[in-house]
Amino acid sequence: MDDRIDDLIxxxxxxxxxxxxxxxxxxxxxxxxxxxxxxxVAAEVVPITTARRGRVAPLVRLGIGVAALLxxxxxxxxxxxxxxxxxxxxxxxxxxxxxxxxxxxxxxAPAQPMIGxxxxxxxxxxxxxxxxxxxxxxxxxxxxxxxxxxxxxxxxALGQHLGQAETFLTLFRSSVRSGRMDPVAFATxxxxxxxxxxxxxxxxxxxxxxxxxxxxxxLVLAQIAQLGTASDSxxxxxxxxxxxxxxxxxxxxxxxxxxI
Amino acid sequence: xxxxxxxxxxxxxDVSAERELYDAHVDRVFRLVYRMAGDLDQAQDYVQETFxxxxxxxxxxxGESALATxxxxxxxxxxxxxxxxxxxxxxxxxALEDAAEIGRTTREAEPDLKTRLHGAIDALPPGYRxxxxxxxxxxxxxxxxxxxxxxxxxxxxxxxxRARAKLREALADFVTD
Numbered sequence: 001m002d003d004r005i006d007d008l009i010x011x012x013x014x015x016x017x018x019x020x021x022x023x024x025x026x027x028x029x030x031x032x033x034x035x036x037x038x039x040x041v042a043a044e045v046v047p048i049t050t051a052r053r054g055r056v057a058p059l060v061r062l063g064i065g066v067a068a069l070l071x072x073x074x075x076x077x078x079x080x081x082x083x084x085x086x087x088x089x090x091x092x093x094x095x096x097x098x099x100x101x102x103x104x105x106x107x108x109a110p111a112q113p114m115i116g117x118x119x120x121x122x123x124x125x126x127x128x129x130x131x132x133x134x135x136x137x138x139x140x141x142x143x144x145x146x147x148x149x150x151x152x153x154x155x156x157a158l159g160q161h162l163g164q165a166e167t168f169l170t171l172f173r174s175s176v177r178s179g180r181m182d183p184v185a186f187a188t189x190x191x192x193x194x195x196x197x198x199x200x201x202x203x204x205x206x207x208x209x210x211x212x213x214x215x216x217x218x219l220v221l222a223q224i225a226q227l228g229t230a231s232d233s234x235x236x237x238x239x240x241x242x243x244x245x246x247x248x249x250x251x252x253x254x255x256x257x258x259x260i
Numbered sequence: 261x262x263x264x265x266x267x268x269x270x271x272x273x274d275v276s277a278e279r280e281l282y283d284a285h286v287d288r289v290f291r292l293v294y295r296m297a298g299d300l301d302q303a304q305d306y307v308q309e310t311f312x313x314x315x316x317x318x319x320x321x322x323g324e325s326a327l328a329t330x331x332x333x334x335x336x337x338x339x340x341x342x343x344x345x346x347x348x349x350x351x352x353x354x355a356l357e358d359a360a361e362i363g364r365t366t367r368e369a370e371p372d373l374k375t376r377l378h379g380a381i382d383a384l385p386p387g388y389r390x391x392x393x394x395x396x397x398x399x400x401x402x403x404x405x406x407x408x409x410x411x412x413x414x415x416x417x418x419x420x421x422r423a424r425a426k427l428r429e430a431l432a433d434f435v436t437d
Contacts, residue, residue, distance in 0.1 A: 005428045006424055008373075009377060009396075009424065009428070009431065010397075012373055012374050013377060013378075013381060013392075013396065014397070015374075016295065016377070016378050016381055016397065017294060017295045017297075017298040019290060019291045019294040019295065019303075020294070020300065022286060022287050022291075023300075023304060024282075024283070024286055026304070027286070027290075027304055027307055027308050027311075028279065028282055028286075030308050031282070031308050031312055034308065034312055035312060035315065167345070174301055177301065178301065
């Protein structure tokens with residue numbers, strides 16, 4: 001009986017996700033381009049317009065999730081900051097870390113060691129697979145500076161935000177490619193933009209590497225947020241061109257901690 | 261030319277050899293990736309990522325398995341990682357225990373056996389689905405699957421067994437009718 005069903009399953013499963021003709025030339029062109037530029041091609045693209053999958057709800061959840069997480073992260077961070085300053089005032093008198101020429105971001109904030117290196121690493125490293133639990137350079141420098149849960153709260157909020165932004169931009173680019181824009185994308189961009197600005201104004205955006213990435217991300221999100229459904233394709237392509245020029249997606253992938 | 265010769269030429273910087281290697285293996289890689297992803301955009305991206313990684317790591321390829329198997333392992337890793345990300349975002353996957361339920365609860369809405377089967381395959385956990393697709397649909401051996409997924413051949417067989425059991429369960433009342 002089981003054998004009969006197995007045969008039936010094999011027979012009927014034959015056209016499960018039946019592959020179309022292989023787009024050899026198109027893929028090879030992009031492989032060559034990516035290899036020449038040394039940048040990774042887009043992976044894990046989630047087409048926003050695939051009819052058989054849900055579209056609206058995840059995008060709405062994305063924004064809500066980001067906002068909630070950010071609020072939680074900042075709340076925890078501030079609470080801990082207050083308690084640390086009350087209990088341990090010596091933190092403020094610790095010697096300032098070495099200043100680096102790249103640490104221009106964060107006016108008034110002391111420059112951090114390794115910030116320049118972390119920024120360069122963020123900008124240049126490929127989106128290689130990072131072992132689970134390994135902290136990316138930008139976040140690692142933050143963790144070194146701030147002990148304990150405070151660092152964790154900010155890093156968590158920043159990591160989650162960058163992860164959500166990466167997923168959103170991947171979706172956005174895919175929808176541009178398929179020529180069908182989802183109006184929800186503009187609202188999501190606005191939500192992400194708000195979160196991005198809050199992070200830029202918080203200690204999460206005090207370090208040069210993070211700040212640079214958040215600023216570039218802000219530009220892209222602002223452009224998307226200003227697009228309307230009536231925007232013509234040239235407007236949309238200006239945004240995607242800006243994304244490509246600034247390597248925003250590869251940099252986000254590099255910065256997002258594994259597991260987020 | 262055999263794979264070994266092709267690899268040597270690629271490592272020596274012969275660009276035409278890269279294209280030859282790609283042409284020789286892209287169909288099989290694409291079929292597998294598309295079967296898993298079920299979406300052309302995603303499939304193309306995963307295939308591209310597979311070959312970029314493969315060219316980048318080719319010097320590390322020691323020939324312990326066939327080049328096709330090695331490429332398959334990269335492809336399946338890239339694809340599963342990508343689909344995991346999609347799953348987290350879309351929450352479209354259902355738990356293993358729900359695979360059979362899909363068949364039962366949607367019977368009236370989806371009277372077509374094929375539709376129900378495809379839904380049940382979609383609902384399999386990614387690892388089970390990978391083994392089922394690779395073995396029953398794309399003709400990979402358990403040894404190749406084991407190498408690709410980094411498991412023992414026995415694990416591959418066990419996962420195929422469980423995947424089929426879940427699919428049988430999903431279709432049971434259909435078949436007995």
